[in-house]
Amino acid sequence: MVAPNFRTPCPPPGSGVHTWLLGAANRCRRQGLTEADACALLRQQMTRPPNPAREVEQTVRKAFNSNWKPSSASKPAPRVRYSENRLRRLVQDCPPVSNEELAALSPVSPVGVSWPAFLDLMFEPGEVVAVVPTWWRPDGKGGVKTLKAWKPFLHLVGLTPKVSDIEEIAGGSAAGSFYMVQPVTGESILVPNGKGGLRSSWWSGSCVTDWRHLVLESDDAPHDLWRRFLASVPLPIKAIYTSGGRSLHALCRIGATSKAEFDAFVQELKPLYKAVGGDPDVLSGVRLSRLPGTFRRQQKRDQFSAWQELLYLDPQLVNPTPLRKALFP
Numbered sequence: 001m002v003a004p005n006f007r008t009p010c011p012p013p014g015s016g017v018h019t020w021l022l023g024a025a026n027r028c029r030r031q032g033l034t035e036a037d038a039c040a041l042l043r044q045q046m047t048r049p050p051n052p053a054r055e056v057e058q059t060v061r062k063a064f065n066s067n068w069k070p071s072s073a074s075k076p077a078p079r080v081r082y083s084e085n086r087l088r089r090l091v092q093d094c095p096p097v098s099n100e101e102l103a104a105l106s107p108v109s110p111v112g113v114s115w116p117a118f119l120d121l122m123f124e125p126g127e128v129v130a131v132v133p134t135w136w137r138p139d140g141k142g143g144v145k146t147l148k149a150w151k152p153f154l155h156l157v158g159l160t161p162k163v164s165d166i167e168e169i170a171g172g173s174a175a176g177s178f179y180m181v182q183p184v185t186g187e188s189i190l191v192p193n194g195k196g197g198l199r200s201s202w203w204s205g206s207c208v209t210d211w212r213h214l215v216l217e218s219d220d221a222p223h224d225l226w227r228r229f230l231a232s233v234p235l236p237i238k239a240i241y242t243s244g245g246r247s248l249h250a251l252c253r254i255g256a257t258s259k260a261e262f263d264a265f266v267q268e269l270k271p272l273y274k275a276v277g278g279d280p281d282v283l284s285g286v287r288l289s290r291l292p293g294t295f296r297r298q299q300k301r302d303q304f305s306a307w308q309e310l311l312y313l314d315p316q317l318v319n320p321t322p323l324r325k326a327l328f329p
Helices: 017-031 035-045 055-064 084-090 099-105 115-122 147-156 164-171 223-232 259-275
Strands: 128-132 144-146 178-180 189-192 198-201 211-218 237-242 248-256 288-290 294-297 304-308 310-313
Touching: 017 035, 017 055, 035 055, 035 189, 035 198, 084 223, 099 310, 115 128, 115 237, 115 310, 211 223, 211 259, 223 237, 223 248, 237 304, 248 259, 248 288
Parallel strands: none
Antiparallel strands: 128 144, 128 178, 178 288, 189 198, 211 248, 237 248, 237 310, 294 304
């Protein structure tokens, strides 16, 4: 069962809101929230006014006085381990692909594309994009803006801006800079913080306005094999970029119109994806990915260690799927 961390939104009015409310209240109890925090969280999540007026309080009290536990009847799926030999067999018909070949194939040259320009190409006008300069920024400081609001900072990239948030994003951090791969509402909501309380979030499931993007990445597969895999995978790829570390990220457009449709798509992909070295944890709709065009600093020295480099860019999906059809016609 999924905890009420906004990955399971409240259904529309007339579609089981009260049933969802009771389940969400039980999960609040299991996470250690207080009754008051649970009430505040659920009121924010509900898609209709409480009916009767004290519906939330009564449901939370009922849940907190129960002994409900998540079902343990289902057994976990067997673990599928990474196999480099399996990956080699899968891509054996695809010749080696270099970073230079990816760049040459790009309908839009990746050279010199700043991070605001990258966001402008990946998202639609008027959409809100969440950008964070480190892995964990509980306050979300300076991180959520519309594309129009990001554009004035284009000229600041590579310089030393006075705007501290933009400087931190462009200048990098030990963890690197990230962006949320789906557009969001731009409004923060309360989610459990894992310590029995609540925190604000700008990029949880209920904030997502479109589920069209999927990230593919691997920390296990060698870069040469992973590039051949990306060239062979039958998914339309909008961008490929480095993490500033050991992995390559690919942003794909799958066109899902809902969280349920997104989950159904990745469920079929997971076993093969993990077997060939993909990170199954990134196959989620609520996903922060590396932001190309920014630095990732070394952990112990205030120096730039690696550039989160953009290798391939096809925002309009001009090239055929898979990419190998264009690389090796």
